[in-house]
Amino acid sequence: SAPASAPAARDVTAHLFQWPWKSVAEECKHVLGPDGYGAVQVSPPQAHVELKDQGFPWWQAYQPVSYSLQSRYGTPKEFAQMVDSCHKAGVRVYVDAVLNHMSGQPNGGVGSDGSAYGYYDYPGLYSYDDFHHCGRNGNDDIANWNDRWEIQNCQLLGLSDLATETEHVRATLAGYLNSLLAVGVDGFRFDAAKHIPAADLEDITSRLTRPAYIYQEVLDGGPIPKSEYLPVGSVIEDRYGSQISRVFKTGSLSWLNMFGEAWGFNASATSVVYTDSHDTERDTSGGSVTYKDGALNDLATVFELAWPYGHPLVLSSYHFTSTDAGPVSDANGNVLPVACNTATSGVGGWLCQDRADSTVGMVGFRNTTAGTAVTRWWSDGSDAIAFAREGAGYVAINKESTSLTRTFDTGLPAGTYCNLVTGHVVGNHCTGPSVTVQADGFLSTTVPGLSALAISKDSRVSKT
Ligand code: LM2
Ligand code: CA
DSSP: OOOBOOOSSOOOEEEETTOOHHHHHHHIIIIIHHHTOOEEEEOOOSOBBOOGGGTOOGGGGGSBSOSOOOBTTBOHHHHHHHHHHHHHTTOEEEEEEEOSBOOOOTTOEEBTTSOEEBTTBBTTTBOGGGBOOOOOTTTSBOOOTTOHHHHHHSBGGGOOBBOTTSHHHHHHHHHHHHHHHHHTOOEEEEETGGGSOHHHHHHHHHTOSSOOEEEEOOOSSSSOOGGGGTTTOEEEOHHHHHHHHHHHHHSOGGGGGGOSGGGTOOOGGGEEEOSOOTTGGGOTTOOSOOGGGTHHHHHHHHHHHHSOSSEEEEEEOBOOSSTTOOOSBOTTSOBOOOOSSSSOSSTTOBOOGGGOHHHHHHHHHHHHHTTOOEEEEEEOSSSEEEEEETTTEEEEEEOSSSOEEEEEEOOOOSEEEEOTTTOOEETTEESSOEEEEOTTSEEEEEEOTTEEEEEEGGGEEEOO
């Protein structure tokens, strides 16, 4: 079947990194649905390795041991209840699907579902011949990242690499995806898609029992282009995050007026984007904007949600110092319920970025302005920019350290508007500062340094 296209409306996905299912269910009901998120991306739900002596790192989930949905995030029943809760709130559920590999534990172990496994032995599922043994580099691992064959047929990070060209592996992987569709899952992120030939993914997805939204991780660089994966579905445009980070950290916002395809990115409609991901926020080279950048990171998210390129992910994660540190868990590694209102600071504390006032306001702005063009671009030639989403909204982002006082040409009808970055509309008043658009569509105001202003036709609290 042809890949399901991207959602036409409510295209913001909250990536609730490492959240347990019960907490995701609550977040859908009380936050994501009411605030206008269209979807949630959850962590890999299949059974995984358990590495107690390493302190239960977050990346256990990227080492599958079976396709039972018994994980540190909850039980199969809790998973199903989460899907129902999210659907009732109007939120689609996307699963991070690990298809390229199983575990990377040469000595085997016991998984989160209680099953014993070996490196190339997952009883009832896969045995030695279901894996690639590429015969290179002494240990079968990928070493030459310029070699297409090696990237797809050797082991990524020592993870046992599934022989996705074989009937048994294809049928088993399709069976896993179909079991998720049967529970109501709406789409998939294909983890490490670059390491699986696109033809294999085409075969696997042709077996799906119903259309699903698919976005694939095909990181930029090397011999395998993203475009190869478009017949399978959408593709994560990781260059968006690296370029946004570069522009906000060391460049100039004035560069952003043509941000998108003109920068060499894939077509907007088939691209999923983020300012940072769970991987880039841990990239010790420090290239990515992350929560550690504070207001700068918030402003990058304001831009992401205001700008009509790609389908945005919003990462919601936890404080860390060690890049391996897992989420706050009990003695058995099961993740404890997410607490957003307490313990939000300090190592391990949940950040709940999906709830940040400016982000929530901009999710609403994106929904209100969907389908409208960017017009009336203005910049100071440096780090202050403003633009309209014609007839529906207007945004100004001031990354300068000093305040910006200016008369902006919004093109909006006269009235008092709530700044969605700093407040929200309740009845006919704004919980934060408002601004006034004159009869001619001009708006005279001051935007403080390192802050933003966003107004939309749905944030007008009075006609004068
Ligand atoms: C991804 N996308 O393609 C995920 O976004 C990324 O987070 C995953 O890596 C990766 N692919 C594999 O699914 C994470 C994590 C790694 C971790 C792996 C496997 O970033 O650090 O590797 O999951 O759990 C860990 C160790 C590594 C070791 C490997 C195998 O850090 O040193 O390699 O396990 O034991 C010998
Ligand atoms: Ca592979």
